[in-house]
Amino acid sequence: MTIGARVLKTGVAVALAIFVSGLFHFPSPIIAAVAAIFTIQPSIYRSWKQVLDQVQSNVLGAIIALASVQVLGSTPISVGLVCIAVILLNIKLKMESAIGLTLVTVVAVMEANSEGWDYALGRFLMVMAGMGCAFFVNVLLFPPRPKKQFIDQIREAYGQLSLLLRTAISNEIKEQVHKEEKDRLNGTLRKLDERYSLFEEERSVRPENKHERARQLLLSKQMIKALRKGEDLLDAIEEHYFSAPGAEEWSLRFDERLEELTKYHEQILLKSEGKLKNSAQIEPEEGREGLFVSELTHYVSANPDGHKRLIFVATALFEYAYQLRRLDKLVNQIEERKEH
Template sequence: MTIGARVIKTGLAVALAVYISTLFAFPSPIIAAVASIFTIQPSISRSWQQVVDQVQTNVLGALLALAAVRLFGQTPIALGMVCIIVILICIRLRMESNVGLTLVTVVAIMEANNQQGWLFALDRLLMVLTGMGAAFAVNILIFPPRPRKLFMDQIHEAHAQLSLLLRMAISNEMKENVHRDEKEKLQGTLRKLDEAHRLFEEERPLLRGRKQAGARQLILSRHLIKALHQGVDLLEAVEEHYFAVTGAEAWAKRFDQQIEELAKYHEHILLKLAGKMKANAAIEPEEEREGRLINQLSEYLHQNPDEYKRLVFVASTMLEYAFHLRRLDRVTDQVQQRRETEAANVN
């Protein structure tokens, strides 16, 4: 079990929130600690958006709690009604993630008696803001999130898992339980990549140059993920259709060579993106070989179309994978050329 940066930062944010609460002599540091836990996010932009949204919903919740105390007093029914109203408002504003902390603020304020009123509400609201501020400061200063580095690490991890499965798909030499575990790991990594891509979409760089770089990164990440998903589609096509064909062994070597070449091409693209390939290296596989495979398969189908047509599904998925790899290769070249141009202009 590994302890990630977010786990460490959550602990530090709670400690800082409690320490600041002690300095300001707040009655209880619990609210500030809870607020800091809710504010830690995997990116700076999401953390800032969380702070903005939490301030809005907590101020609104505090006002509703004060009004309810004035009108109905401190009754369980009043507390329940205010909580329902706050939840509905958060859902209406599409701020469902802020419901938990806002309800904490509402409960904390409504526990006060009528004489404390506004000062007590302001005191509780300041506790919440203290916790959010502590968490935001920790998120920026301590192990600041680097979603792009994490994203590329996950891309390489997913490709390594996919490449292993693809290279052994036709030969079917891997144990079933190992194959199942590796495929589950791959699916888990792809889910993390989809989440990382959503983080890129949420980021809003302030500088124009950073906006352009962010847009290029967004396009590149979309193609990187798409290529991996196409590789998974090829793997599933082999598992579903190839082994269901009687006499498919005659195509084992040709399919295996083609898949091996595509997996190698995918690997070379990632190496080129990391700057580890020579500038003049020819990494794209020959399209003529793919054409020959299709022609041979077409002739083979004339012999028994009903029996061998499922091989077409595998071949078409293979061509789709090759298409997206070539498109990823072109996008990679464009991104690298743009980076080199910007670096030359800076120097």
């Protein structure tokens, strides 16, 4: 088990919030610590947006809580009604992520109002202190690097997909191992979608970086799409290939195509990382692909109903190849722009 950066930063933020609470002589560090936990986010942009939403929501929540105490008192029923009102208000303002901490502020302020306004204000300041500590830690300690993390996960997903595709036709891997690897691939692709969202949210500091960032986003999206098409090919093989009559006599040719495409995929990723020579010719020969299409078409035409399952597999294979070629062109265009 490894300790991720976010886990470590949460612990540091909590410790810092407790320390700051001691410096300001807050009566209890618990509220500041809870605020720090709610504010830690996986990216700097999200952390900043979370702070903005939390400040607005907590200020509104504190005002509503103070006003409600004067009108309704601080009975359990009144606290519950105010919490409902604050939740609805946050939903209306599209600040759902701030609901949890705002409710903590509301309950703390309403509970403390019996001690006086100064005491209630102190509770509110505890929340602000915890949020500030979390944002400070998130920016300065292991700042999130969504682009690097995205590339690392692309490589991880490719490794899992490559293993499964290269052994799909030969059916060499044990069923349990295959299932575990497939589940890992699905999990990695889900994480990639989340990572892409974080990468997409990051804002360029300098205006001149906007075009480069747009190109990188386009490239990243195509990288995910190529992996998804590889996963679709894997699903097509599992669903149709082994049920297709005559599949055995085509196993070598399909296997060769899969080996060729997975190698092509790897070389594209190496090129995107600047690890491949400019003179390297990595695109599969169209002549071999054309011959494969011609032979398969002739074979299927003899018995269209009996051999249509092979068409499903071949269609997924050609789509995977097409998306890889699109990815290759994007990488080439970005590299050419860098040179100019």
